[in-house]
Amino acid sequence: MATIAPTAEKTVFEVRLTNFSGPFDLLLNLISRRELDITEIALAEVTDEFIAHIRRIQAAEGEWKLDEASEFLVVAATLLDLKAARLLPAGAVEDEEDIALLEARDLLFARLLQYRAFKEMARHLAERFEMEDARHPRNAPLEPQFSRLLPELLWKHSPEEFAALAAKILSPRQEKPAKVSIEHLHAPPVSVRDQAVVLQNLLLARGPLSFRQLTEDADSRLLLVVRFLALLDLFRDGAISFEQAAPLSELVVRWSAGELSRPADRLTGDVEGGGIPEDGARRSVPGRIQRNGLEVARYG
Amino acid sequence: MDEAMPPSGVERSSRIEDLPGGIRAAIEAILVVADRPVTDEQVAAVLDRPTALVHSVLVDLQREYDGYTGLGLQSTEPPAPRGFELRNIAGGWRIFSRTQFASVVADFVLDGQSARLSQAALETLAVIAYRQPVSRARVSAIRGVNVDSVVRTLLQRGLVVEMETDPETGAVLYGTTTLFLERLGLGSVTELPRIAPHLPGLESLGEYDETTY
């Protein structure tokens, strides 16, 4: 498994395709087939192959299961992002999007490296299992002369007690909850688009407001940050204007577009709670990566 | 045994003798894991060797374990028997502890043995009672521990018995005995209190087991 032999025939390879246990597995395989160092290569180089392969799996298997497909697509989208970045003129770097791309790449590298480590351990476990399966412990029944020496068995369980014991052992470790909570998987999503609508309504209803007033009901740091992002987006789209009487004085936000214009509808991309770093440092946000990726994927 | 031998047999034939220890060690490997007496014919069939050859190796091993080195008078060392012996009982061979050490072995066997079943034995018995006929592998899977030695204890106690062999996997399937029912004061297994109502979805779990094993 460590070195993947070059495949002689296409048909053989296509059969093996269906056996990849996930997008990282496929990606690792592509990288090792091209004899590229995982830490040095530009992942963009294997993007086309990756896309081609998932197309072929799709063709071979007919239909994808949705969750399976999305896992491959997330990786494909990130790869396409990276490739798109390489195609741009070299001068066009250093804006926010490029930094997000670099961070996406680093994250992909890191997760790929981690996956590779566990894959290595899995190979090791397989070897141990095989080695141990080849040996069998001596397991002979007790010789009759000794079993006669065993003390008479004391038995004090009623059928009901015995049944209770059986029920305990045969039942799953825990009561399955009646309702599966998924709140632990994602912090409640706070959408830039929704918050833009909230801001729009506030500004239309109450007139010019300060940033402090616009965020006084924000009960989490996440909501605060998303309101701020929404303001930036609204400003970019010319829907609002800022007024500041003097340096460091309070910022007043005024709705400047028409009432019927709903610029908020043009905004996309949800920001999920876990994505905002606690320290507030500027880092890529999963929602962001995904949005870029999906857009690129649509054109690719 | 001659020209008519199938190719696969030939292949295997050449292999055993090339392994360190050869056919002698191969037979020892079988004897040491066998959980019941094995006959000359069984061993011969597994190794694909003539019964006469297998028999002579077995007799030779028996003598070696008893302390005959085969060096005859040249040997200056006194014959040192091993702590185990190979006995041929009713046509089947089995390794036993040597009789002279019976008192030592008895101390070891009875050490920690109590008149009560251990918790592990009880739990294993419960799984077998409610899932019979069931293989050791499946009981292991349910309990998350190897149950080989516990099942043997239950066999010795006469609480479970080998009922049949799974036609597909060849695994031995265990069930409970009349003695078990007597201890619980029941007339038959069907009188065991039902536990299914407390176990939602367990019936479908059974199917999983079959398919993944």
Next chain:
Amino acid sequence: MDEAMPPSGVERSSRIEDLPGGIRAAIEAILVVADRPVTDEQVAAVLDRPTALVHSVLVDLQREYDGYTGLGLQSTEPPAPRGFELRNIAGGWRIFSRTQFASVVADFVLDGQSARLSQAALETLAVIAYRQPVSRARVSAIRGVNVDSVVRTLLQRGLVVEMETDPETGAVLYGTTTLFLERLGLGSVTELPRIAPHLPGLESLGEYDETTY
């Protein structure tokens, strides 16, 4: 261990060494009836001999079974291993059939235990083994795929178990079982090979997992 020794002990002491085969054979007699690994201390207690002496005899037996005759250069015969070996797993000794004869022995012990795990199952098992206690969501994040059905297979095989519930998220956390260790021939999880060398500077990646999924 001296003047205070009870009479029965003294009596026994003088006997074992006088028996043919001596303490060496006495230890073999115990090993051959043992149905689980036995420790130096257990054997020493049963024989009423010092643990160090018992340990050295056991190591000597292990070498002898592996084909070292102890005769050194004088011996003209090539070392011939026996068909069984003595292994020391997690401090306990137990007799096993020798690996080379696996194909021969397998015919006698088919119990459905050797069903192969899929690549996906192995990788999932590796993540759980090294990150336990760990939630399915986190294993999914590391492998990049949904692992629900694979985890169910591992649960059915008895290789992993639900250990606890994350107090914060309510997610079920999984860990490996004793059966897992036994199948690997390990005494404890700490005996697993270190993964750190394969994970250059990525120990902190755990934080990423949570945020990216």
